[in-house]
Amino acid sequence: MDHLETGRLWNENAEAWTVMARAGYDIYRDCLNTPAFMAMLPEIEGLRGLDLGCGEGHNTRLLARRGAVMTGLDIAGRFLQYAHEAELAEPLGVRYIQGSGLTLPFPAGAFDFITAFMSLMDMPATPRVFAEIYRALKPGGFLQFSITHPCSDTPIRRKVKDDRGQDVALELGGYFHRLEGQVEAWTFGSAPQELRSRFDPFHVPRYTHTLSDWLNLLVETGFVIERVGEPRPDEAALKRCPQVADAGVWPYFLHVRVRKPDVGDCH
Template identity: 30%
Template sequence: MREIPQWTNDMAIRQWGAMPRTVLEQTEHGGDFAKRHLINPVLLRMLGDLNGQRVLDAGCGNGYLSRMLAERHAQVVGVEPGQSLYEFAVERETAAPLGIRYVQADLCALPDLGAPFDAVVASMVLPAIPDWTGAMRACVDALKPGGLFVFTVNHPCFEQLWPSWREHGEYRTRRYLAEYEIPGPSGVDFHRTIATYLNQLVSLGCQIAEIAEPGLAPETAADGPDGIDAYVHLPNFLVVAARRGS
């Protein structure tokens, strides 16, 4: 197994940036099943009224969340380093303009994005970044004092919930405290503990406002893919909202 120190942001960006167009098209409207039913509703509730708010979608991928935010009348800047993801987001904005500004950049090396943001969202982004502490710092630095930072990650306790549930009818894991790779169909995520994420957030001067572990409604699971009922019983995602200090 490849050790995490061998990875660089550039390597991860190249891998994620080669995502096939078919995948991008399948997830252009609200993301995948889990994002539509578990992550997005919590994110939008935490963000609250977005009318006129300046929002950074950090690691915006194919732009589905940026479009959702813009449709709620936010002034959106989406940053995405991956080539195919960035190009798809720009293409959709060109075809149906919502006033979104897309920037191709590594989150750890952000260009000047203008005035500080009222809110920064990093949804399912930090686990995919080798230099995640640099990315989190950049997200917080982009906020105005008192601004809201909301991020989501695979729940560190239940990261491979779906395949485990399908195989065993329960969740099984053998390790938690070590950092390790989680290979996926489009790229690699990295396991880190809950404390690792939250302690870094606190060290950046943020005050945690809310933590959510969303569960799937039974009636929604009934219409979902095989094994998705695991999400009714255990959380596969962790959503954190925090305020930047003054």
């Protein structure tokens, strides 16, 4: 499967994803993943940012509200329609562009920073995507991204519960087996059945790497690793969203910030 075919599947997912996420059913994003990502982000006020794989623009808008001059790019036109509508309803100066992470339609050095929330593991040809991001960043600029945690998002995974039904472990396997576009079908588990039944499940092509492959690919591209995060819910998050308690037992997400060296940096 190539990036255009992947994009077509995402286009089909866009309506259900947007309706359910905007209704508050992407609870791992809202309660855990995005707050941790934003807490790890450096100051971005006044900087030119690209949000790669922006979807319907939820996180792009959060970045714009922090004062960044944002561009959102996605391969799926339907997601961008929803993003445009949100921009019209609440103008934040975000421009949305349809394109692919494999061929970013921007000149070299166009951005001070690039974010990719849960989108890089949805694109084929990761070395090429990293090379494109590197090119589009100015020297000294940074990339910060989130992905499903490669150590727990494996082809075989089963929750292990104790006698009281509490999640206590994850059985996993197939860690070294690379997925190259195999399609998984799923939906937001917390959405009520009545809402879920209005839509087909999402069809998501998966492109996996081991943890060391992700980090080595970044280093081989020329990036310097600056910060790594594995968000887990604190007490306040658990109180608000008890459903994410399992994310305190095994890691769901991996956050990485890397920097393109500045011209004057020593090597």
